[in-house]
Amino acid sequence: MPITISLVEDHSGLRESLATLLNNVPGFRCLDPYANGEEAVSKIPSQRPDVALVDINLPGMSGIECVAKLKRELPDLQILMLSMYEQSDLIFDSLRAGASGYMLKSAPAADLINAIEQVHAGGAPMSMQIARKVVRHFQDTKRHRFGIEKLTPREQEVLELVVRGCLNKEVAARLNISLSAVRAHLHVIYGKLRVQSRTQAVIRSLGCELPGDHGRPAPASRVK
Numbered sequence: 001m002p003i004t005i006s007l008v009e010d011h012s013g014l015r016e017s018l019a020t021l022l023n024n025v026p027g028f029r030c031l032d033p034y035a036n037g038e039e040a041v042s043k044i045p046s047q048r049p050d051v052a053l054v055d056i057n058l059p060g061m062s063g064i065e066c067v068a069k070l071k072r073e074l075p076d077l078q079i080l081m082l083s084m085y086e087q088s089d090l091i092f093d094s095l096r097a098g099a100s101g102y103m104l105k106s107a108p109a110a111d112l113i114n115a116i117e118q119v120h121a122g123g124a125p126m127s128m129q130i131a132r133k134v135v136r137h138f139q140d141t142k143r144h145r146f147g148i149e150k151l152t153p154r155e156q157e158v159l160e161l162v163v164r165g166c167l168n169k170e171v172a173a174r175l176n177i178s179l180s181a182v183r184a185h186l187h188v189i190y191g192k193l194r195v196q197s198r199t200q201a202v203i204r205s206l207g208c209e210l211p212g213d214h215g216r217p218a219p220a221s222r223v224k
Contacts, residue, residue, distance in 0.1 A: 003120050006049040007033040008040040008066060009082065010058050014105070018053070025113055037061030037069075045073040051120055054099070056083040056090060064090075064097045071098030078119045086129055092203070100199050101125040101165065123167045124198050131164050134202070147192045148205065155192075158185045163202050 005022055007030060009015040015033050022030040031047050034040040037058045044052060052070060056063035067079050081099040083090065084106070091102050101119045103112060104127040115125035126134065151159065154175075161171045168182045175182075190196065193204040 002027050002029040003051060003116065004029050004031055004047075004049040005116065006031050006040070006044050006047060006052040008035075008037060008044075008052065008054045008058065008063070009033065010035050010055060021109055021112075022116075028113075028116070037063065037066030040066055041069045041073070044070060044077075048074065048077075050078065051116055052077055052079045053082055053116075054079055056081055056085065056094065064093050067094065067099050068097040080115055080119050080125070086133065088133055091130055091133065095199060095203050098199070102130050103127050104129060118165065118167060121167060122198065123165055124162065124202055125165045134163055147194065150192045151189060155185055155189050158182065159189055159201060159205055162186075162198055163205050 005028060007015060007018055007022070009018060012035070015035065019030045019033050022028045031049055032043070034043065037054075038061050040052075040054070041061070054063045054067055054070075058066060061069075063081065063083075067081065070077055070079065079099045080101045080103060081094045082103055082105055083094075084104065086104070094102055101115055101124050103115050103125065107115075107127050111127070118125040148156075157175060158171055161174060166174065168179055168186070171177075172179045172182045186198075186201075189201060193201055195201050195204055
């Protein structure tokens with residue numbers, strides 16, 4: 001089955017170019033593209049795509065608001081934010097809203113294709129410049145918040161690679177451990193950080209709160 005992709009981009013030329021690119025990739029199928037968040041939120045839930053590419057700077061409803069509304073309707077939808085901007089607040093707001101990755105529009109087509117494959121496989125892909133910002137924040141933030149200090153040195157290594165957007169097999173290769181060991185580490189990390197997904201773990205590592213942090217019991221973790 002092909003990976004089905006919804007596209008939300010207000011610039012008509014870029015929207016058409018991206019749709020053409022995606023439909024020419026074996027294993028991809030671009031569904032109807034949308035020019036604004038309102039139309040996307042209205043129609044995408046009935047199409048139930050695997051992945052959505054959402055421009056952060058949409059007219060009317062912002063891309064971040066569009067992401068939040070789509071995730072409420074389709075919790076399992078993997079969303080990749082597209083942006084011209086590298087500002088940290090936009091990156092973190094996108095992740096908090098439910099985006100699983102963040103790519104610059106200036107990224108080569110091959111990088112975007114790879115990012116779609118990664119996010120569909122459960123990864124958290126980011127353009128290199130964005131990943132550097134996220135990792136820098138991870139390294140600089142006061143990590144005593146939200147249980148980061150409870151992680152062992154190995155668990156912190158695993159989490160930092162997850163923050164960089166690595167898939168489980170890439171974490172295993174870089175740390176020279178088995179895939180089952182990576183999954184075991186992630187299960188423990190999710191429990192200590194009180195999260196359910198890779199994206200939520202990234203948000204925690206940035207020292208950010210998640211909805212429902214106050215007074216809610218720890219959720220069961222789902223390791224991917």
